[in-house]
Amino acid sequence: MINKLRFEPKELEILRFLSRRLELPLKNENLYLYLEKGYAGEQHFDRELQGLPDSCIILNDLLLENGSTHFQIDTLLIAGGTIFIFEVKNYEGDYYIENERWYSLLSRTEIKNPLLQLQRSETLLRGLLKEFGYYLPIKSHLIFINPGFQLYQAPINIPAVFPSQLKRFLEKLKNIPNAVKSRNLKLAEQLNAAA
Template sequence: MIYKHRTKPRLLSGLLALEKRLSPTHEKYDYIKSELYKIRAGYGGEQEYDRYMKEVRTDYPHAILHDLSLQHEGVHFQIDSLFITPDTIIISEVKNIADKIFIKANPTQFMKQLPDGSRLLFRSPIAEVERKIQFLEQWLASRNIVVTVKGLIVFAYNNEMFIEEKPSMKVITAYEAPTYFRSLTPQNESLESRDIAEIAKTLARGHTEYNPFPITARYKIGERDIRGGVFCSECEIPTIMRWSELRWYCSVCGVREIGSHQSAVIDWFMLMSSPLTNRKFCEFTGITSRHTAKRMLARSDIQKQGKGRGSRYTSLT
């Protein structure tokens, strides 16, 4: 049973907004594009894994949780996927790498083969999982939950893998996941079905959504470099709309909409560290009437603080 599903990463949403509002000539534009590609690819790989995990059927009770973000003694750690059996908790680290993979041990090395035939070493996912195992064991122990925690490395797609030396942790592809979990035979069934369910619920309650906002502060980009405007939802190339006759109007595709500014408000809270005010909303969206801006903000899913010119707006999420 799946106790927690995966959701779109906030960082991905923030980077999409940043790419749209950052000039292609900005010194960090190419870096932001590469970050966006990496996060989007990682999320795509995790979704591929989740698709196969829906096929898991076992003779023993189990629980599945995707995308857990936990905290222990001030340390945040993120788990791609977690599988609970009657005797073990298995952390899955999902990797989205399309190249040929070469794996060696002593010392552990993971390499991918580039188009020119050369090999590039990348950070060992085993080391990443071992760190997460340590923190999860401590997190569980602090709640009087004692259970063995193991790791699993999963490549999202059917990579051509060459295991030159057997690593210390199991390595599979997402396609193999249903068969792998079905083949497990719990030896010491210390956890009954209700215990597994309770641990899964405890983990789900402990999840704290990672908040990467404001994105400009994260990537050290000046707020003055962020392009304002309300963008058309229909045009593939970002096109700025204008407010006319009680509607947002796109001069390119001709669409007329009422609530297009809502996405601009969302972008503001993802990108900016400064508080949103009526004046800044006007500057950001191109609205010329502060009374119109006030009505728009009042209908938005945000919270107002203060009165008059001292009013500030904060996000509810």
């Protein structure tokens, strides 16, 4: 059950509108393409989640605050007695990890480590849940949605789901035992109110 829909980011709407009417400066053009690709990846993942049982609660695109710190979660799933955080990446091409740093293989340039964002979101969500009086386990995953993505030298224990693993991962989610739905709905309402 989708409890919070995903809407197109305002910044993407504005840049799309402007790009149709004028030539964007390179920095804005790159941002526009980045946002467009990211949003497409999130929509793809949304479609993949449609096959989950109705007992699963899906909250998309949450902007939350813990203390005075804001954080964003692409997709949050409440299934059984567990909360799943999904950070969706629509990366394309070859990447590698070296000394816990992420690089593009083509350009050999360092990119932001997506695990750091995932860990930050998990820590801040845990604090927020504590404020709400919930002590549920949180499982966080990077979702690499693009079939043209390859990551080399990844540790075996990286919390990531690669394109070739997505179908199996979704089957595991479908088999999570149901929990008390009213409790999960109450939590979903509190998270929606906080967003």
